Amino acid sequence: SEDVVVQSVRNLQIRYIAKKNSENQIVVVAIKLNVPSEYSLMKEDEYSYLSQRIKIMDRLYHFNHRIDGVLVEQSKSECMIFTTKKIIETETNQYKDFYLLDALREVSAVPVYIGIGYGKTANESKYNAYESMKKMERSRQNSVYIVFENGEVMGPLETGRGAKKQDSFDEKFYRAATETGLSVNTIYKIFGGIVKEEKADFTSRELAAICGVSVRTMDRIILKLCDAGYCEVISEKLMHKSGRPSRILRLHPLQIYNG
Numbered sequence: 066s067e068d069v070v071v072q073s074v075r076n077l078q079i080r081y082i083a084k085k086n087s088e089n090q091i092v093v094v095a096i097k098l099n100v101p102s103e104y105s106l107m108k109e110d111e112y113s114y115l116s117q118r119i120k121i122m123d124r125l126y127h128f129n130h131r132i133d134g135v136l137v138e139q140s141k142s143e144c145m146i147f148t149t150k151k152i153i154e155t156e157t158n159q160y161k162d163f164y165l166l167d168a169l170r171e172v173s174a175v176p177v178y179i180g181i182g183y184g185k186t187a188n189e190s191k192y193n194a195y196e197s198m199k200k201m202e203r204s205r206q207n208s209v210y211i212v213f214e215n216g217e218v219m220g221p222l223e224t225g226r227g228a229k230k231q232d233s234f235d236e237k238f239y240r241a242a243t244e245t246g247l248s249v250n251t252i253y254k255i256f257g258g259i260v261k262e263e264k265a266d267f268t269s270r271e272l273a274a275i276c277g278v279s280v281r282t283m284d285r286i287i288l289k290l291c292d293a294g295y296c297e298v299i300s301e302k303l304m305h306k307s308g309r310p311s312r313i314l315r316l317h318p319l320q321i322y323n324g
Contacts, residue, residue: 088151091187095194096125098142099176120172128165132156145191163209163222181211189214245293247286251276259316266299268311287314
């Protein structure tokens with residue numbers, strides 16, 4: 066009958082509108098930087114921490130632009146990205162490739178926790194995002210958790226390259242100290258100093274000035290760095306009209322900062 070046809074069309078319209086509303090459902094991505102502890106080497110060097118934060122925020126703003134979201138910085142260590150269900154699921158291929166994790170790994174020595182929340186309202190999505198981030202903090206993995214509006218949890222999600230354990234900033238310095246037989250403070254002074262200088266090639270005299278030691282002491286340190294693969298002699302240069310040429314040394318900070 067005509068009434069049945071009219072009712073069927075109305076039901077179809079309702080289902081279509083519901084589907085469109087679902088696609089435009091607000092999704093919140095919560096990100097938290099694991100601020101170094103009081104006894105961390107990075108905590109003692111504000112420059113290193115701020116440098117890491119700038120690199121991380123650059124990747125976050127790039128991701129935010131890709132998903133046409135709104136990024137809100139809650140504090141120096143926390144921020145949120147507001148987007149829609151359709152956009153983020155399309156951009157990440159239904160979360161099969163959450164490439165933001167890989168992008169952050171490339172630049173960060175600071176652990177970054179990510180949680181995603183769905184909800185019927187923006188507040189509910191925000192709450193679920195923080196709930197999923199708590200799961201991330203407890204697991205301490207380089208992955209992502211999602212909490213949906215019905216309370217269902219998905220995760221941990223792998224990235225396109227596969228998740229792998231990432232050493233913390235301090236662990237990388239301790240590892241380098243073990244491999245070279247040098248103290249952690251010496252390793253930190255050298256590699257922290259070359260990051261501030263924004264170059265990788267030095268003479269032993271320049272490195273001695275950075276570390277506050279004699280050139281003879283630095284020559285012994287350089288020998289240990291070279292043996293462990295953290296340094297190499299790339300050339301020699303005559304610094305004065307007379308005397309022996311100085312070695313030009315290239316250090317490899319990426320072995321520490323990017324693993």
